[in-house]
Amino acid sequence: MLFNSFTFLVFFIIVFLIYWFPLKNKTKIQNIFILLVSYVFYAWWDWRFLILIILSTLVDYFVGQRLNIEKESNKRKWLLAISVLFNLGLLCYFKYSNFFIDNWVAAWQSIGIQSNVTSLNIILPVGISFYTFQTMSYTIDVYRKELKPTSSILKFAAFVSFFPQLVAGPIERASHLLPQFSKKRTFDYKFATSGLYLIIWGLFKKIVIADTCATYVNTIFDNYENLNALSLLLGAIYFAFQIYGDFSGYSDIAIGLSRLLGFDLKQNFNKPYFSRNIAEFWRRWHISLSTWFRDYLYIPLGGSKGSNVLKIRNVFVIFLVSGFWHGANWTFVFWGLLNAFYFLPLLLLNSNRKYLDTIQVGFSKKGIVTFFNIGTTFLLVTLAWVFFRANTITDAFGYLKRLVVNLDFSFQYLAIERYNFEALLLLLFFILVEWFSRDYEHPFTGRYKKVFVSLIIFLIIVLGVFSEHSNFIYFQF
Amino acid sequence: MNRFIKNCLLITLGIITVLFLLDFMYTKVYKAAFPRNKTQHILSLKEGKTIDYVFLGSSRVENFIMPSLIEDVTEKEAINLGTQGAKLDDMNIFLRLLIDRKVKIKRLFVQVDYIYNFETSSDIVRSQALPYIRSNKIIKDYMKRVDSNFFKNYYIPFYRYASNDYRLGFREFFTSSIDKKSKIDFNDGFVPLLGSITGGEKEVGNLPKTIIETNKSLLEIDSLCVANNIKVSYYCAPFCSGLVSNNYLSKLETKLPNFKDFSQVIDKDSLFQNCGHLNKDGAKVFTKHFIKALDL
Numbered sequence: 001m002l003f004n005s006f007t008f009l010v011f012f013i014i015v016f017l018i019y020w021f022p023l024k025n026k027t028k029i030q031n032i033f034i035l036l037v038s039y040v041f042y043a044w045w046d047w048r049f050l051i052l053i054i055l056s057t058l059v060d061y062f063v064g065q066r067l068n069i070e071k072e073s074n075k076r077k078w079l080l081a082i083s084v085l086f087n088l089g090l091l092c093y094f095k096y097s098n099f100f101i102d103n104w105v106a107a108w109q110s111i112g113i114q115s116n117v118t119s120l121n122i123i124l125p126v127g128i129s130f131y132t133f134q135t136m137s138y139t140i141d142v143y144r145k146e147l148k149p150t151s152s153i154l155k156f157a158a159f160v161s162f163f164p165q166l167v168a169g170p171i172e173r174a175s176h177l178l179p180q181f182s183k184k185r186t187f188d189y190k191f192a193t194s195g196l197y198l199i200i201w202g203l204f205k206k207i208v209i210a211d212t213c214a215t216y217v218n219t220i221f222d223n224y225e226n227l228n229a230l231s232l233l234l235g236a237i238y239f240a241f242q243i244y245g246d247f248s249g250y251s252d253i254a255i256g257l258s259r260l261l262g263f264d265l266k267q268n269f270n271k272p273y274f275s276r277n278i279a280e281f282w283r284r285w286h287i288s289l290s291t292w293f294r295d296y297l298y299i300p301l302g303g304s305k306g307s308n309v310l311k312i313r314n315v316f317v318i319f320l321v322s323g324f325w326h327g328a329n330w331t332f333v334f335w336g337l338l339n340a341f342y343f344l345p346l347l348l349l350n351s352n353r354k355y356l357d358t359i360q361v362g363f364s365k366k367g368i369v370t371f372f373n374i375g376t377t378f379l380l381v382t383l384a385w386v387f388f389r390a391n392t393i394t395d396a397f398g399y400l401k402r403l404v405v406n407l408d409f410s411f412q413y414l415a416i417e418r419y420n421f422e423a424l425l426l427l428l429f430f431i432l433v434e435w436f437s438r439d440y441e442h443p444f445t446g447r448y449k450k451v452f453v454s455l456i457i458f459l460i461i462v463l464g465v466f467s468e469h470s471n472f473i474y475f476q477f
Numbered sequence: 478m479n480r481f482i483k484n485c486l487l488i489t490l491g492i493i494t495v496l497f498l499l500d501f502m503y504t505k506v507y508k509a510a511f512p513r514n515k516t517q518h519i520l521s522l523k524e525g526k527t528i529d530y531v532f533l534g535s536s537r538v539e540n541f542i543m544p545s546l547i548e549d550v551t552e553k554e555a556i557n558l559g560t561q562g563a564k565l566d567d568m569n570i571f572l573r574l575l576i577d578r579k580v581k582i583k584r585l586f587v588q589v590d591y592i593y594n595f596e597t598s599s600d601i602v603r604s605q606a607l608p609y610i611r612s613n614k615i616i617k618d619y620m621k622r623v624d625s626n627f628f629k630n631y632y633i634p635f636y637r638y639a640s641n642d643y644r645l646g647f648r649e650f651f652t653s654s655i656d657k658k659s660k661i662d663f664n665d666g667f668v669p670l671l672g673s674i675t676g677g678e679k680e681v682g683n684l685p686k687t688i689i690e691t692n693k694s695l696l697e698i699d700s701l702c703v704a705n706n707i708k709v710s711y712y713c714a715p716f717c718s719g720l721v722s723n724n725y726l727s728k729l730e731t732k733l734p735n736f737k738d739f740s741q742v743i744d745k746d747s748l749f750q751n752c753g754h755l756n757k758d759g760a761k762v763f764t765k766h767f768i769k770a771l772d773l
Contacts, residue, residue: 020478187478196485215643418648454491461495462647466639 001044003253004207011041016260020187027184031158034181034261038163042127045167049125052090057153057160059086060135064142064149064156076143083139087132094124099328127167129325133292135160138174140296147175155181164257168250170268170288177265185262194441195259197453201442202252203464204456209430210245211465213238216423219416221389224399228408231420232399239389240382241427244273247286252442271438273381273431274359276373278342279352281381289325293318304347311347316340326388331396335387342380358439426463493634500634503650507608510653515560516605518663519574520613527581529553530773532666533568534588535599536561537714540754541588543764544665550765551773557666559588560602564595565694567602570619572698576705577615585702585709586771587695589736593729594689598623604644607637669757670750674717682716682752684725688732695733710771712737715763717752718744742766 001008015037023030043050063083070076101117108115138156141147150156159178165171220227220235227235251268258265268288275281282290294303301314316337323336346352359374361367383400390396412420437443444453512518530553532542538559547555558571568587575582603624609616610631621627630637638645661668702709711733713726720740730736743749743766748759755763767773 187481189478189481192481193484422648457488457492458495461492461499461635461639464639465642467642 001041003250003257004203007044011037012257012260019261025184025186027182028154030185031154031181034163035154035158035161038158038161038166041163042161042166045126046123049128052094052125052128053131053161053166054157056087056090056132056135057157059083060139060160061150061153061156063139065151067139067142068149080139080143084136087136091128091132094122094128096324096328097122130169130171131160131166133171133289134174137171137292137296138178141174150174150178152181162258162263164254164261164263165265168247168254169286170251170254170265171292172265172288177263180263187262191259191262191264195256197442197444198252198256198259200453200456200460201444202249202254202256204460205245205249205252205430207460207464207466208245209426210242210249212423212426212463213242213245215416215465216414216418216420217242217389219414220420221391221395221399223415224395224402227402227420228410228412229403229406230409231412231414232403232406234420234424235399236382236386236403237427238423240273240378240385241430243385243388244269245430248272267441271434273378274374274435274438275377276355276359276370277346277351277377278339278380279346280355281377282339282343289322293322297321304352308348312344315343315347319343330393331387331390334393334396335384338384338387342384496634500638503635503638503645504608504611506650506654507645508612511656511658512663513649513653513657513659514605515558515571515663515666516574516602516609518666519558519571519578520609522575522578522580524579525581526578527554527583528556529583530555530586531575531582531584532557532559532586532588533563533571534559534714535563535592536668537590537753538588539666539668540670540750541714541760541763542586542767543667543760545667546761546764547768547773550768553773556664559666560599560605562599562601564592564597564599565589565692565698566596566598566619566623569694569697569701570598570602570606570615572701573615573619574613576701582705582707585707587698587709587711588714589695589711589729589733590713590740591685591725593692593695593732594685594687596689596693601644604641607641607645610637667760669760670754671756672750673756673758674746674749674751681719681721683721684723686723686725688725688728691732710735710737712767713740715743715749715755715759716740717746717749719746719752737770739763739767739770742770 001011015033019030019033023033039050039053042053060083063079066079067076070079105115105117138147138149138159142149150159155178158181159172159174162172162177216238217235220231220238224232224235248269255265255267266288268286270284270287272281272284275284298314298318301317302310303314304311319336319340320333321336323332323334323339326332326335343352346354359370361370386399387393387396390399414420433443437445444456507517510517512521529551530544530547532538532544532555536559538557539561540559542555542557542559544555544557547553560567560571565587572585598619603620606616606620607630610620611617617631620630624630626636626640630640638650699709701707713729713736718741722740726738726740730738743755743759743763745759748755748762750756750759
């Protein structure tokens, strides 16, 4: 059940009406209802994998309970280990088994030994990387005594499976989301309207921007060997906007849907392509994952404290793990590695916390420098995305090599019967809207917001890609 | 809450109104536009027009037959209505539309090969026909039969354009509204392919091992031709030398008595772009061969 499908629209309208009318002011029953509809939502993909969510919920709930009463340090460590091993075990089995098997076989083959081990027939359960991280963060916080565990298994199960963010985040922290299941929810017009605006903007990003870019990206990446430098450059730019529109669009819809049910989720994207360096980009891109890795991996490893050797190690660990989290393919590992190389000079020069302010641009030397920094950061990020999108490492290098060596910058007519520059016109509009609304969570502000909302709805109808209900990219992670 | 629901209903009402308006606008533009596909071209043909030779088929007609060459050699008018991906059901609808336009066809050539085994229609022709689903009875009946989304396409405003955005979306609407001409001259209808099979691995094409008992669309084409006094000939266009025929064409011959098998008449693979498609030079050679073989 995709957010951009008619089935989901009907599903959500029914949920919304039942939630706010017959169940109004009945917090406990509302929680039961959320849990049930979340399981229905998930089961729509594959009901068999529901058991994994339920298991993960039970393990972390009971570990949390035990951690609360257990005083002995060793026993607490063991309890934490049970949760982490269980969740990472699930993730490793379903997501990484075949990667390790294939590489094991390839390693032996490289020295001339044939291995009989064959790949397993495993389906990746949707959202497994997200909900396992969400439940693990709960247990770790309880272990650290930063969070009091909930005694209600109902609230905890609803927190783990909350359907707006179940399959592709944002990865919520228990300290932020869990208490909201205890509060009485009253309908707030302003809050709900902001949610509706986020849904509309998210749909625009997904259906108009990401899916339009996807048609160009697929053609260009699938035929990169025959295309010129300009097409390849545009292909990389289109992918940068495809993945941004796709994932941030999903996050906006998830946050918007939650608001319609009276819940507040944390921001997941903050105009990342206007970042002035890579460190700022990672503070603005997939914020819930970046902060997860920061709090549960980077800082425990020592963070940016200690010797330069330790700092470098920590940066590489966090980016490699982040790359690997995205998928069981060397392309993601290399993407992570490349970002570590981008980040390292900033860390060593102590510039990684340089841009914490909002982006101010005027007609001045500083303004020009800001634009230059934004452009450079975008270019670096875009080049790294080539590894993220390519099917293999060889394809990624082949793509980049041809981009640099070909030197033909003429407009090409693509196999999709469109010129390679055509989607740029749409992107230009999108960039301008994002730029002028960079201090807000959505562009529907000011005097003319109703006119602009109408325009965006009109553009979704007219320019949206409805012929294929394409999955959200992050569902595969 | 009431205010919120009222606003949501207003938005929904606005969306429905926009859908009606857009549907009306798109349909109007597609109907009035300069033809940008072969369905539109057929619908724009002058009533009562006479065409000596009409060619129906898939890309294996569109890229193979050069009407201009036929006209040069025979001084008779020909039109290539081959459409990429077309099946016999699509040819059936083209023929019905031609008859409906009272076009007098002296001789009809239908290219049949493995498509005999398909009783489905092409989504390209289906989407080309969608703007006329409410205004043309032949198209309405055809869509009712072949389109699994007929109900939605017919009754939900703008659904047909949104769900076919790739072919009927804003881009096509815009180019149609400014009367931008297609690269193809539909009075001729030939679309050349460039490039050729080069060395390396030998191109191979496989025909099916089995053949279906009858093809309903082909039977309908046959009876339409009888009823309208149109002389019809069936033929199979050339394949490259790597064709594995699996005896399919001889089975086809038993189904179609006046069937001409041209599958192996082009022996140079350099005249093919791929095993199933001739390039421009190949089309020229084949068209000449065709004129001679069928004594046009």
